Amino acid sequence: MTDVFDELEVAPWNEVSRLHEQLLQQQLDYVVERSEFYRDRIGALRGQVRSLEDLRYLPFTAKDDVRQSLLAKPPLGLHLAAEPSEVVQIQSSSGTTGMPTFVAATKRDLETWNSMGARVFYANGFRPGDWVMHAYAMGRGFVGGLVNIEHLQHLGCAVIPLGAESGTERLLRAIDHLKPRAMCATPSMVAYLGAAAQDVLGKPASELSIRAISVGGEPGGGIPAIRENMEQLWGADVRDMMGGADFGSTYWAECDEKDGMHLCSQGALHVELIDPDTLDPIPISEGATGEIVYTALRREATPLVRYRMGDIVTVSSLDCRCGRTGFKIKTHGRADDMLIVRGVNVFPAAIKDIVMQYAPDTTGYLKIDLDFDGHSTYEPLRLRVEMGKASVRTPEELGATLEGVLRDQLTVRTVIQIVPEGSIERPGAAKEKLLERVGRP
Ligand SMILES: [Zn+2]
Known part of the structure; x- marks a missing residue:
């Protein structure tokens, strides 16, 4: 049997597509009925979308559209599609410019987020029963904080949520004392802690208990020189993952092969690739480079259709020795940073x-x-x-x-x-x- 968290990760891709096609129809009906923003925007076009390919007839949702929607109808925006009383959690996306963007979730949305996040951490080498030092920032509603903790608990890990704010010394002393096998943090945090261990504890980080490290939140984990530095410092296996606050936290992850991140969003997010200049769809094939466009497939609270988060990626492979059928990508960074x-x-x-x-x-x-x-x-x-x-x-x-x-x-x-x-x-x-x-x- 293939070693994955969820059997959907190894399902033939045409089965995944059929599922996405069916979920898309339900989701579009839902957003047109329940979200003022999408009723205005795609209500008249709804009938044209019969297949996943037909998504191209719908307009994109840009970051600025979401910002405008939030301003037009505070607090959760015109695109809100659930009753405020059904919302159980509100996160904040870091937002590169000024105003933070708020993202709401119902109980079912959290389950959807957790299904993706648990696949990610499992692919990154975490297993049920592992103790995990959580060293992402916990504050400001950042999804690397609470949302990642929820993912890890859904996977069955024991989380130690000290967070980056605890500071170098407290984090290193806690690792030394509790001896967790795994850690998740940004690559710069992992490198910084690793380099500080000798001064703080009088021994190198490689002599501590951490053997599996999942990094994300900023680019770097997939860059060979940065990965090697972290792996040497900790004597541990380091794997990259990626996502974004608009759909939970994380939905791309490296597996044992460590040569690109698998799509882990089956049944939750449909992914298109577009040319960032012409905005035309690009077929997903090996070597294709473009910007990722996401459509939530079963989102209740703040759904997004054809959302441009800005990540530019290259499809590195369509299959993998690990058996996962979600294609793999290498990321070049956010279009915003370019x-x-x-x-x-x-x-x-x-x-x-x-x-x-x-x-x-x-x-x-x-x-x-x-x-x-x-x-x-x-x-x-x-x-x-x-x-x-x-x-x-x-x-x-x-x-x-x-x-x-x-x-x-x-x-x-x-x-x-x-x-x-x-x-x-x-x-x-x-x-x-x-x-x-x-x-x-
Ligand atoms: Zn793989």
């Missing part, structure tokens, strides 16, 4: 990946100083990169080397300022921010 330097698309995570490969000459910490408005510039990109204490190069050599490699590999021109170890603020409990808005030079 920079355009002289017309070339550059993802900050890709820059970080290259800088990390130069450890220990660098510590891997860097900032991209944005001295321009928006995301597009014709000037070289200005970077601050931290030099490691153990570096055998001079700052001048290191800067010139990195500028050359970034130009060759990413076709991006940079001006790099090398700064001493410790001068770039560590992310600690927060997500690592690679971009910093600065004044013009």
